[in-house]
Amino acid sequence: KNEVEQSPQNLTAQEGEFITINCSYSVGISALHWLQQHPGGGIVSLFMLSSGKKKHGRLIATINIQEKHSSLHITASHPRDSAVYICAVRGVGNQFYFGTGTSLTVIP
Amino acid sequence: NAGVTQTPKFRILKIGQSMTLQCAQDMNHNYMYWYRQDPGMGLKLIYYSVGAGITDKGEVPNGYNVSRSTTEDFPLRLELAAPSQTSVYFCASTTGVGLYEQYFGPGTRLTVT
Numbered sequence: 001k002n003e004v005e006q007s008p009q010n011l012t013a014q015e016g017e018f019i020t021i022n023c024s025y026s027v028g029i030s031a032l033h034w035l036q037q038h039p040g041g042g043i044v045s046l047f048m049l050s051s052g053k054k055k056h057g058r059l060i061a062t063i064n065i066q067e068k069h070s071s072l073h074i075t076a077s078h079p080r081d082s083a084v085y086i087c088a089v090r091g092v093g094n095q096f097y098f099g100t101g102t103s104l105t106v107i108p
Numbered sequence: 109n110a111g112v113t114q115t116p117k118f119r120i121l122k123i124g125q126s127m128t129l130q131c132a133q134d135m136n137h138n139y140m141y142w143y144r145q146d147p148g149m150g151l152k153l154i155y156y157s158v159g160a161g162i163t164d165k166g167e168v169p170n171g172y173n174v175s176r177s178t179t180e181d182f183p184l185r186l187e188l189a190a191p192s193q194t195s196v197y198f199c200a201s202t203t204g205v206g207l208y209e210q211y212f213g214p215g216t217r218l219t220v221t
Contacts, residue, residue, distance in 0.1 A: 002150065031207050043212040045197065050207060087148070088210075094139065094158055095166060096210070098150035 003027045006087050006099035013106050019074040021102045023087030026068065034061050034072050035086040037101065043086070046072075077106045109134050114199050114213035121189040121220045129184040129216050131199030137211075139202045141166075142174065144195040145215075151198065157182055186214040189220045 004025045013019050025032070034047040047061040049070075049104050054061050057076075063070040076079055087099040117129045133140065138159045157176040169194060170187030173185040182201075188195060199213040200217040 004150065034208060040213050045209045048207045048209060094156060095153055100148065100150045101145065
């Protein structure tokens with residue numbers, strides 16, 4: 001069993017739709033990261049959080065430490081949001097554990 | 109700052125050959141990581157380092173070696189390449205523990221035939 005589970009694996013949405021990607025983890029963590037990987041392969045960090053909620057533009061990330069669960073929301077989705085979204089947790093040591101990613105396609 | 113750089117971008121190796129994947133960062137980060145990404149799988153940690161002279165194994169270290177002689181550089185050595193090492197390799201760095209962003213290199217796509 002993976003330390004980090006994401007759902008759904010694949011997601012197709014119409015432009016403008018509200019999107020939610022879920023992440024559950026089974027280890028103790030010091031932080032949870034949401035990453036974005038574009039078709040070209042590059043990986044960039046979107047959010048780091050250890051509690052509560054963070055918002056950057058149309059993206060919102062929440063975490064519930066008690067339930068070991070995080071969600072990434074995209075409001076008013078756009079085709080340029082098409083990418084793979086990866087949930088990663090930093091364990092209490094130095095290691096990171098990664099979900100398998102959610103492949104999002106936003107159709108105009 | 110160039111951030112995290114990796115070379116080469118692509119490489120094809122024959123079974124049994126060896127090579128070194130280079131990784132460098134210019135952000136003075138203590139923590140550096142090597143991951144591999146296989147299709148349909150999450151990134152898996154190969155090795156990591158918490159500072160110059162200190163390295164440790166991750167989840168999938170077999171067939172690889174690392175060294176960290178300087179803060180900036182963290183090369184990954186593949187000895188006796190095998191087809192199972194065909195993957196995309198990412199190097200990453202971060203400055204500390206906790207809420208610190210992890211910066212990724214552009215990746216190296218390696219094929220072993």
